[in-house]
Amino acid sequence: MKLVFAGTPEVAVPALDALLASGRHEVAAVVTRPDAPAGRGRRLVASPIAERAEEAGIEVLKPVRPKDPDFLERLREIAPDCCPVVAYGALLPRVALDIPAHGWVNLHFSLLPAWRGAAPVQHAIMAGDEITGASTFLIEEGLDSGPVYGTVTEEIRPTDTSGDLLTRLAFAGAGLLAATMDGIEDGTLKAVPQPAEGVSPAPKVNVEDARVDWETPALRVDRVVRGCTPAPGAWTTFRGERLKIVQARPVPERTDLTPGQLSAGKNNVYVGTGSYAVELLWVQPQGKKPMRGADWARGVRIAAGETLGD
Numbered sequence: 623m624k625l626v627f628a629g630t631p632e633v634a635v636p637a638l639d640a641l642l643a644s645g646r647h648e649v650a651a652v653v654t655r656p657d658a659p660a661g662r663g664r665r666l667v668a669s670p671i672a673e674r675a676e677e678a679g680i681e682v683l684k685p686v687r688p689k690d691p692d693f694l695e696r697l698r699e700i701a702p703d704c705c706p707v708v709a710y711g712a713l714l715p716r717v718a719l720d721i722p723a724h725g726w727v728n729l730h731f732s733l734l735p736a737w738r739g740a741a742p743v744q745h746a747i748m749a750g751d752e753i754t755g756a757s758t759f760l761i762e763e764g765l766d767s768g769p770v771y772g773t774v775t776e777e778i779r780p781t782d783t784s785g786d787l788l789t790r791l792a793f794a795g796a797g798l799l800a801a802t803m804d805g806i807e808d809g810t811l812k813a814v815p816q817p818a819e820g821v822s823p824a825p826k827v828n829v830e831d832a833r834v835d836w837e838t839p840a841l842r843v844d845r846v847v848r849g850c851t852p853a854p855g856a857w858t859t860f861r862g863e864r865l866k867i868v869q870a871r872p873v874p875e876r877t878d879l880t881p882g883q884l885s886a887g888k889n890n891v892y893v894g895t896g897s898y899a900v901e902l903l904w905v906q907p908q909g910k911k912p913m914r915g916a917d918w919a920r921g922v923r924i925a926a927g928e929t930l931g932d
Contacts, residue, residue: 623703623807626683628653628726632670633792634708637729640796641706642678647803650700651681653688655711689715697721704806706799707761716763724806726761729799731791732824733757733773735816738766739824743791744784746824748849750841752778754787756795758802760813769813771802783851827854834858836882836931839897840872855906858930860922865930868904868912882929886919893930 625647627638641649652675657666668676675682685693694717704724719726732742734757739745746754755775762768774794778787805811832850834843834857847856847870856867879885879894886892892899902915 623647623724623803624701625649625803626651626653626697626700626702626705626722627671627675627707628705628710629671629708630655630669630711631709633788634671634710635674636792636796637706637708637799638671638674640800641803644800644803647807649678649680650702651675651683653683653685653693653697653705653710656684656686688712688718694718694721704803706803708795708799714761719761719763727758727771727799727802727806728761728766728768729795730757730759730766731755731788731795733775734759734766734770735819735821737822737824740826742824743788744824744827744849745822746849747778747782747784747787748827748845750845754778754791756791756798758795758798759816767816769815771805771811771813772798774798781848783848785852829854829857832856834867834931836893836929837896840874840895840900841897843895843900844870844872859932860907860928860930863908865908866906866912867902868906870900870902873899873901882931884919884924884928884930886916886924889916891915891919891924 625641627641627649629638641647652671654669654671657668659665660667672682683693683696698721702722705722705726707726707728714726730742732746733755737745753775755773757773758771760768776791776794802811827850832854834846847867850856851868857864858867859865873892876892876899879892879899881894881896883894884891891902893902904912905915905918906912907918
């Protein structure tokens with residue numbers, strides 16, 4: 623088939639690479655978000671997908687909005703058979719959805735209908751799921767509600783951050799998306815409607831969602847830290863300033879600390895929760911680089927009875 627691939631961040635690159643390497647389909651162009659300011663100088667930087675497409679000599683389309691007439695006209699000129707999508711980052715209007723003969727097929731990082739929305743991996747970890755996966759589905763105007771072509775499953779490991787899990791799903795999902803394109807092309811794959819039950823929303827995780835509540839149990843604290851790493855980053859406050867929790871570890875044997883209470887030793891620093899303590903392995907004070915929790919504790923000289931949070 624002739625394909626136009628839509629995607630933006632680094633997590634979409636393995637899928638584009640898989641389609642380029644398949645030898646069965648032609649990736650005629652990619653669609654990605656416009657260049658965005660990045661770094662200290664806030665200079666405009668192309669998306670990872672745009673950079674990869676340019677390396678491969680593929681036409682790059684960067685509409686401000688997918689309903690822009692110039693973009694729609696160019697898409698009609700290319701006349702793709704199908705448009706595979708991975709984390710493109712913009713809603714597609716009906717007029718765009720109708721252009722390819724086989725529609726737009728999205729690779730979504732959950733086992734639909736679970737975790738529909740922008741942050742399925744973060745929500746799966748924060749909810750304590752043991753299994754997640756990726757799904758390919760036909761995009762409709764509803765949010766991640768279209769019929770599903772295929773899935774792959776992935777175990778959520780006890781120490782997985784959302785970054786760890788998303789990396790594995792990006793590569794497993796790349797193979798799934800390529801296989802989905804093959805199945806659509808040869809007519810052996812049919813999309814199956816999602817079940818009505820089991821739907822759960824996964825909206826974008828914002829900074830306030832990532833604030834650690836020390837009154838909650840240690841397992842919940844651990845899930846929030848892992849689910850919000852690397853972005854937006856779990857955080858708390860210490861002496862009125864923000865402190866990012868980069869890595870923590872539940873410590874069931876420490877039950878002597880009240881929620882938020884700190885206890886620092888020579889090589890460890892612990893904080894109480896609603897159940898037992900967690901050890902702060904890595905933290906990042908405001909305006910500084912990440913550091914080991916014990917090094918941070920020595921530097922700030924924690925006083926008896928000091929706490930994290932309000």
